[in-house]
Amino acid sequence: MTELEIVAGLEDLDDIREFVARCATDAGLLPEKVQGLKLAVDEACANVIEHAYGGRGPLTIGCEADADLVVTIIDVGQEFNPMEYPPPDLYVGLEDREIGGLGIHLIRSLVDDVEYSRTAGENRLRLRMVIGHPQEEE
Numbered sequence: 001m002t003e004l005e006i007v008a009g010l011e012d013l014d015d016i017r018e019f020v021a022r023c024a025t026d027a028g029l030l031p032e033k034v035q036g037l038k039l040a041v042d043e044a045c046a047n048v049i050e051h052a053y054g055g056r057g058p059l060t061i062g063c064e065a066d067a068d069l070v071v072t073i074i075d076v077g078q079e080f081n082p083m084e085y086p087p088p089d090l091y092v093g094l095e096d097r098e099i100g101g102l103g104i105h106l107i108r109s110l111v112d113d114v115e116y117s118r119t120a121g122e123n124r125l126r127l128r129m130v131i132g133h134p135q136e137e138e
Contacts, residue, residue, distance in 0.1 A: 001062045001063065001064040002023055002062070002063045003061065003063075004019045004059075004060070004061045005058070005059075005060050006059055006061075007056060007057065007058050007059075008045065008049055008056065008057065008059045009049060009055060010049055010050070010055075013045060013046060013049075016041060016042070016045050016059075016061055017038045017042055019061060019063075020041045020061065020063065020071060021034055021038055023063035023065070023069070023071070024037050024038075024063075024069055024129070026065075027063070027065035027069045027131055028065075028131050029069055029131055030132070033129055036111070036129075037071065037110065037127065039106070039110055040106070040107045040110040040111050040127055041061070041071055041073065041127065043103045043106055043107050044073050044103075044107055044125055044127070045059060045061075045073060046103075047082075047103055048073065048123070051077075051080065052077025052078050052080065052123070053075070053077050057075060057076070057077055058075065058076060059074065059075055060073075060075075061073055061074075065131065067131060068112075068128050068129060068131060069128070069129045069131055070126055070127070070128050070129075071126070071127045071129075072124055072125070072126050072127075073123075073124070073125045074122050074123065075122070075123050076121055076122055076123070077123065079118050079123060080123065081116045081118070082104045082107070083114065083115070083116045085104050087105055087108075107127070111127045111129055112128050112129050113126075113127075113128040114126070114127055114128075
């Protein structure tokens, strides 16, 4: 597994996106999927930095690939399981919509699978992307 360990603030999101893009490209992820993965990781890390740490804190971003590319975001902030957060009602008018929740919805829609766990005081968010290539025409 390739890892980036960083004490991150919002100003470090560029470095995190570049790390993820390198991992994804090296793994053979299609360019359009790389962009989606970068956006999902950016949103997840921004949420941790803002809500779990209040502005800055330690993050470990791990990438490993075989048939799938898995990006694991590890933090030691307060526990928050995004999988327990209900999907937003996208059909409600803005004035009736609760604030928040769109970032989690965005993450879920950009990657193939999301898993959360908390072990020994660490939050682990695993984002999985299938490494696939379109069928070549014969």
